[in-house]
Amino acid sequence: MANLYDGKMAAIYDAMYQTFVDYDEEYAFYNNLIQENNGSSILEIGSGTGNLAKRFAKNNQNYQGLDYSDDMITIARERNPNSSFTQGDMRDFKLNTLFDAILITGRSTSYLITNDDINRTFDSLYKNLNDNGIIIFDFIDAxxxxxxxxxxxxxxxxxxxxxxxxxxxxxxxxxxxxxxxxxxxxxxxxxxxxxxxxxxxxxxxxxxVFTLNEIELFLYLSNFEIIKTIDRKTYAYDTYVIIARKKV
CATH class of the missing domain: 2.20.25 (N-terminal domain of TfIIb)
Structure with a gap:
């Protein structure tokens, strides 16, 4: 995991990304996809310093955040005192509730280095979703x-x-x-x-970084069905956004 997310770098990251990313636009993008699929309970993985959490909270949505970095979570809790954040690893987590929608934001899939990392992550997502729940995530196009x-x-x-x-x-x-x-x-x-x-x-x-074909195969093997693929340019990367449904 990058040093970027620990210690004083968490605050530097937070400051720089306030201008790299339009968080109002980012929230609207993800929330529209959630609402299209009738999601009411939301888990964001890679919740960082709570910039998207702030928007979900403002709209009184049922939101939780999960992040690998304690330092990022500290900033997120200061920013969102009424929201819930958990320190955890997307490759192996189990929360006390199931979700309608799980987001992996900020190209956090880039840190899933091995095929085992990918398979464990999708397995964890599957186990923390309601029946017919969806996952939404982006990845850098190789x-x-x-x-x-x-x-x-x-x-x-x-x-x-x-x-x-x-x-x-x-x-x-x-x-x-x-x-x-x-x-x-x-x-x-x-x-x-x-x-x-x-x-x-x-x-x-x-x-x-991944090819689209790789991701499609990983999802198929993990019992997810892709329902939408979006070719999306972010502030520095050409990415794909995947929306996939848990198959029961």
Whole structure:
């Protein structure tokens, strides 16, 4: 798991993503899919610092969040004192209630490195869903993103939040020594003052990208039926969003 989500990086992540992501638009996108499928109870995996939780709570929806990082959950609870958050691993969790809809947001599927990670995650989702419940998740499309990283060895993102200028410089390297489609991601985070960069933190992760065919097969083997596939561009990645129903 990336260092990004622990310690002081949780707060830096939160600040930068306030400008990377339009959370009102993100909420509307996911909520429309939930309502199309008559979902009333919602679990968000990768709930992070609670930006989507804030929108669900504002609309009095039955929402819970689950995240791997205690530091992210601490910020989420401060932001959403009336919402429920649990520290947990999407590969192996069991909550006290079943859900109509489970979301995996923010391309968190990228951290499911092995086939076993994927299968365990889908098994956990299945066990925590009501009959005919749905899962909604996104993933980075290998067919488009790997060529993009080859053509753009340095990727820069800049953001301004609460009068602080942030800059992230990312490097992506394809790791052909590993199984599956793996990328090694390294990033330096800076504040920028008077055009001078001051290093805040460094981060490194091994992440996985997928082809659509791979995901379709994993879902089939895990007893899910795909009901909708959406080709969606997010702030930095070409992704697919999958909506799949639990088969009973």
């Amino acid at each position: 067919n488009r993103f790997i060529p993009f990283t080859k053509e753009n060895p340095l990727i820069v993102h800049e953001a301004v939040y609460e009068n602080v200028n942030y800059r992230r410089e990312s490097h992506w390297n394809t790791n052909t020594a590993l199984e599956n489609f793996m990328l090694e991601w390294s990033a330096n985070y800076f504040t920028v003052i008077n055009d001078k960069k001051e290093l805040l933190e460094k981060d490194f992760s091994t992440v996985r």
